Amino acid sequence: MITVAEALERVLSLFEPLEPEIVPLAATCGRVLAQPVTANRSQPPFAASAMDGYALMGVEAEPDAMFKVIGESAAGHGFDGVVKAGQAVRIFTGAPLPTGATRVIIQEDVNRSGDVITLKHELDQKDYIRPAGADFSKGDTIKAPRLISPSDVALFASMNLPAVPVARRPVVALIATGDELVMPGDVPNQDQIIASNSFGLKALFEQHGAEVRMLPIASDTEGSLRTAFELTKGADLIVTIGGASVGDHDLVGKVATDLGMERAFYKVAMRPGKPLMAGKLSRTPMVGLPGNPVSSMVCGHIFILPALRKLQGLPEQPAALLKAELAAPLGQNGPREHYMRAKVSDGEITAFARQDSSLLTVLADANALLVREPHDPAKEVGAMVSYLLL
Ligand SMILES: Nc1nc2c(c(=O)[nH]1)N[C@H]1C(S)=C(S)[C@@H](COP(=O)(O)OP(=O)(O)OC[C@H]3O[C@@H](n4cnc5c(N)ncnc54)[C@H](O)[C@@H]3O)O[C@H]1N2
Numbered sequence: 366m367i368t369v370a371e372a373l374e375r376v377l378s379l380f381e382p383l384e385p386e387i388v389p390l391a392a393t394c395g396r397v398l399a400q401p402v403t404a405n406r407s408q409p410p411f412a413a414s415a416m417d418g419y420a421l422m423g424v425e426a427e428p429d430a431m432f433k434v435i436g437e438s439a440a441g442h443g444f445d446g447v448v449k450a451g452q453a454v455r456i457f458t459g460a461p462l463p464t465g466a467t468r469v470i471i472q473e474d475v476n477r478s479g480d481v482i483t484l485k486h487e488l489d490q491k492d493y494i495r496p497a498g499a500d501f502s503k504g505d506t507i508k509a510p511r512l513i514s515p516s517d518v519a520l521f522a523s524m525n526l527p528a529v530p531v532a533r534r535p536v537v538a539l540i541a542t543g544d545e546l547v548m549p550g551d552v553p554n555q556d557q558i559i560a561s562n563s564f565g566l567k568a569l570f571e572q573h574g575a576e577v578r579m580l581p582i583a584s585d586t587e588g589s590l591r592t593a594f595e596l597t598k599g600a601d602l603i604v605t606i607g608g609a610s611v612g613d614h615d616l617v618g619k620v621a622t623d624l625g626m627e628r629a630f631y632k633v634a635m636r637p638g639k640p641l642m643a644g645k646l647s648r649t650p651m652v653g654l655p656g657n658p659v660s661s662m663v664c665g666h667i668f669i670l671p672a673l674r675k676l677q678g679l680p681e682q683p684a685a686l687l688k689a690e691l692a693a694p695l696g697q698n699g700p701r702e703h704y705m706r707a708k709v710s711d712g713e714i715t716a717f718a719r720q721d722s723s724l725l726t727v728l729a730d731a732n733a734l735l736v737r738e739p740h741d742p743a744k745e746v747g748a749m750v751s752y753l754l755l
Pocket residue numbers: 541542543545546558559560561562563606607608609610611612615637638639640654655656657658660722
């Protein structure tokens with residue numbers, strides 16, 4: 366069996382980044398910026414007041430000094446004239462600083478009587494001016510690739526970019542397999558269960574930029590699986606769930622091979638997730654996930670999310686590992702890399718006692734996967750271990 370690192374490398378080698386598309390700004394959050402973008406204007410485009418107060422010549426801002434108020438500069442409506450000695454302009458936050466003014470006195474430091482203001486004895490010394498271009502200047506560039514955050518959307522808007530080039534969303538065709546499965550809301554017979562993996566995986570992949578087509582559940586017959594594969598046309602990635610192991614009804618590998626899959630590997634030294642397979646089916650990358658609910662989700666995190674990143678033009682990298690101190694001891698690990706469901710808080714991590722790969726309640730309670738190397742020796746409380754956040 367190959368290692369997780371080797372399997373990930375082989376999975377990633379199946380993918381090429383997708384082409385970019387131009388998308389309206391409001392729809393870009395969570396997408397990957399595909400090409401650099403350039404500010405169409407400076408922000409602020411003029412020197413602006415940072416506070417509500419009075420704009421005047423800074424050299425005149427002495428304690429108790431008096432000024433005549435000659436006009437107003439509001440956000441969106443500047444003052445056209447020039448501020449001269451002994452004069453002040455009422456100004457508001459974001460308004461253009463009038464010509465001649467070099468400082469804003471906040472209104473808390475001013476007494477006003479009619480058109481005359483008197484500065485107080487103690488003055489805040491800041492000038493409360495935001496210089497033109499303080500945030501960014503016309504022509505400034507944001508590099509690609511970059512996962513677009515809500516803050517980025519605000520920045521692009523401010524740069525006057527109504528549409529932005531992003532990587533096309535990877536289309537994932539998701540095939541759940543197994544005679545035992547019915548959809549949530551359907552009525553199962555006494556031997557059936559509800560299909561859960563496809564829903565968890567759909568949510569996970571969509572969180573990471575994919576467009577997921579959930580295909581009808583394929584039953585455990587070659588014909589049904591063939592039909593399911595036929596429905597995957599146009600997908601950038603085919604993901605099957607279940608039917609990957611060695612049982613008499615585990616047909617995914619056989620049918621995919623009959624349909625011409627070039628297999629990159631089958632079986633990985635990991636727990637859960639051992640019977641993972643990957644390859645190409647008519648030039649489309651295909652990953653066969655094990656059916657156990659936790660196995661399929663763990664493999665989704667470890668293999669499919671990095672693939673979605675690559676498809677969207679982000680650098681190739683494995684799931685990010687963090688470090689925490691063990692809050693409860695661990696026994697020796699077996700021969701497979703173990704992704705233990707765990708809870709991390711305040712820098713301490715505890716693996717759940719029950720690690721069976723069928724337990725969705727445990728997965729749902731976990732916020733981390735504690736990662737253990739093959740044959741990792743027993744560990745005491747306080748030992749540093751690696752984990753990835755769920
Ligand atoms: N003799 C052996 N048996 C098994 C081995 C082995 O090496 N030798 N490997 C075990 C491991 S590890 C795993 S993981 C499972 C994976 O098996 P399959 O990928 O073939 O999955 P299925 O048999 O189809 O299903 C396993 C389990 O998961 C449930 N399942 C499947 N799909 C869904 C779904 N979409 N939603 C919810 N639950 C699902 C299914 O009902 C089974 O309970 O094989 C071990 N066996």
